[in-house]
Amino acid sequence: MTKGPISTTEQSDESLGLDDRVKPVSLRDVAARAGVGVAAVSSVLNAARSTTRVSESTRSRVLEIAREMRYQPNAAARALRGGATKTLAVLFGTEKASVAVTNSYVNTVWQGIILGVEEARYNVIILGEPWRSADRSLSALRDGRADGVIAIGVPMESDLVATLSSNRIPVLVIGGDSDLDFVVSVDVDNKAGATLAMTHLLELGHTRIAYLAGPEYQASTWERRETYHGELRRAGIAAPDAYDVPGSNRPEDAIESAGRLLELPEPPTAIFAANDKIALYAMQAARSKRLEVPRDLSIVGFDDRPVREVELSGLTTIRQPLAEIGAVGTKMLIAKLQGVAGSPSRRVFEPQLIVRTSTAAAI
Amino acid sequence: MTKGPISTTEQSDESLGLDDRVKPVSLRDVAARAGVGVAAVSSVLNAARSTTRVSESTRSRVLEIAREMRYQPNAAARALRGGATKTLAVLFGTEKASVAVTNSYVNTVWQGIILGVEEARYNVIILGEPWRSADRSLSALRDGRADGVIAIGVPMESDLVATLSSNRIPVLVIGGDSDLDFVVSVDVDNKAGATLAMTHLLELGHTRIAYLAGPEYQASTWERRETYHGELRRAGIAAPDAYDVPGSNRPEDAIESAGRLLELPEPPTAIFAANDKIALYAMQAARSKRLEVPRDLSIVGFDDRPVREVELSGLTTIRQPLAEIGAVGTKMLIAKLQGVAGSPSRRVFEPQLIVRTSTAAAI
DNA sequence: CTGAAAGCGCTTACAG
DNA sequence: CTGAAAGCGCTTACAG
Secondary structure, eight states, X not given: OTTSOSOSTTSOGGGOTTOOOOOOOOHHHHHHHHTSOHHHHHHHHSOOOSSOOOOHHHHHHHHHHHHHTTOXXXXXXXXXXXXXXXXXXXXESSSOHHHHTTSHHHHHHHHHHHHHHHHHXXXXXXXXXXXXXXXXXXXXXXXXXXXXXXEESOOTTOSHHHHHHHTTOOEEEESSOOOSTTEEEEXXXXXXXXXXXXXXXXXXXOOOEEEEOOOTTSHHHHHHHHHHHHHHHHTTOOOOGGGEEOOOSSHHHHHHHHHHHHTSSSOOSEEEESSHHHHHHHHHHHHHTTOOTTTTOEEEOSBOOSSHHHHHHTOBEEEOOXXXXXXXXXXXXXXXXXXXXTOOXXXXXXXXXXXXXXXXXXX | OTTSOSOSTTSOGGGOTTOOOOOOOOHHHHHHHHTSOHHHHHHHHSOOOSSOOOOHHHHHHHHHHHHHTTOOOOHHHHHXXXXXXXXXXXXXXXXXXXXXXXXXXXXXXXXXXXXXXXXXXXXXXXXXXXXXXXXXXXXXXXXXXXXXXXXXXXXXXXSHHHHHHHTTXXXXXXXXXXXXXXXXXXXXXXXXXHHHHHHHHHHXXXXXXXXXXXXXXXXXXXXXXXXXXXXXXXXXXXOOGGGXXXXXXXXXXXXXXXXXXXXXXXXXXXXXXXXXHHHHHHHHHHHHTTOOTTTTOEEEOSBOOSSHHHHHHTOBEEEOOHHHHHHHHXXXXXXXXXXXXXXXXXXXXXXXXEOOSSOOOOO
16 A cells, blocks of 8 residues: 555556456456357346246356356446345444444344354445434435345334335344334244243242333333233232333433332332343442342343353343344345245244342342 | 235235335436436536536535435445445455354454444445455455455465455455555554563563464464563573464364463463463363462463453453454545545554453462 | 436346 | 347546
């Protein structure tokens, strides 16, 4: 770089000694060498819904020559022509991508996504332009860069999925649900997970159990809340309204919410938190109130995110198979894109109770 | 999806009630509405090195109309025309992407890359097809999908960077060096890092210090080894040849290598390991030999990868600013791509000694 | 100052 | 069975 300008056009070939560059070989090059038209080559190289029929001898000769010349179709031309890009655009909830990739939930799902695209020889693109509203971003998603969209943690009230759907852009929703056309979705079984958590606490003898919610814009927050109330009802326990408190992904808010719980005249002896992050904030709140976990307070989280804090803290939690969710979802989306008959539109994954040291029998 | 086929072409608009899809607006649409030619619109919308000149009044009118119509240029068409895709392809060393993204070094660098592309409103693409040889993958990198390449942890002997360079494809090398044209690179100062590690051990009074290497195909393994020997020489210490042992990222190999060290007639009292992962294997080997760290053996790693194992183990190590390396490198590549005058081709980052509990004074 | 045209590489309907 | 042509949306030389 220090030795010459960057642009290809600004510099003649002679001025750079090391130039063994060759122009990429095009369909026309292959056609010329094979002595056939480009249509024939195109037809041979694609499984071909083209009307152009080619004899077996021509077919094999073209194939041979294309391989010999290391022909590689130009992705831009194909995309422009309206063909598949074999690329999926990944959209991260409301957040900027740079924030999302530091989130352990997203990160683990992401590993699954990569596994999924790799198996299918697809590609993934992350757009540097945050999408904000669906309306504003729609065109960016139809400009020939991607065949479909993977949406992780999109807020319930967002019009993104609906807009994509009505524009016939296939979408995978991770961590949510939708019965719209062109939408496939994967999620953990939130009801089953919340039931595991509540049953665990109930079996430990807790009756004063609180629910520390996650962000209200997440569907999972509501599903887990509903199960929380349902399980209490089933156990014949009447929990005060004050036991169902809003959480947040913002540390201050979550810690304050948990703090309020612990200052109630009759504080809970156990907290079911809507996710691990919030559960850890609850632990912090307990600590600052000089309460000992699990002696004075049992805490259960959700997710079992593979980060050191969770393991270090000894948090009992509900594990989601996050990487599997990402991988299976991605494969479902690709199957839909490829028109695989009978490919599922929805998969729900079983959670698992992971007992560590943040829960103990009620005193 | 359950209600209808996926493909746009297979289904008439009438059969789907919810279709509020509109064809993306093209340059021509804007031109028609503005009553000018497409060339004029193109010229206005791009800072325009085009020869087409447009009056100020036309310019502002076109701008207004384009915004009104939410015109979004088609990326595929631009790419085909030879323009910038504003997309960077990320290539992960020898590994499959799915393996690489589970690696904590790669993961942290990745977070920086996303930050970098986001700031510049660029995009990143990960190709599902593993690249293996540069020769085989070259065309895939010139098919209109990306303007440049980010290569993480490419083996020393790989021809990838050289091939890209001679084909005038700008590359960012992360964790390596190169003075080829079209190549920019970022890395930690390996010499400084190894010096920090060795000085720490020497100051603790260790004289029997071994080097447990990383994979030999990594340049860093060699640079750290060289510094290891240099620092011993400077301290007037003659280390036996058997103290410089090959490591590997494969657990069995690394553990065995470390084990051999510990079984020497005169075993080392300290080990400088070429990276954290290998340092943890050394710890494991020590444990299986009933040696206590740091009482019987001090261990220093390299990277300070943000994973729970490193912190849980109390490993003393050399921290690299991995996210920063990724972010700064990405911005350097983009600057080169955009022809920013005087943008640097090389940046080296200072490491930092993180003392935890795996090192202690020699007895 | 502005418009019409060529062409990037591909695929698919259309003629022979 | 095969070839020539149109056109996807854009940018950039080229004519007016």
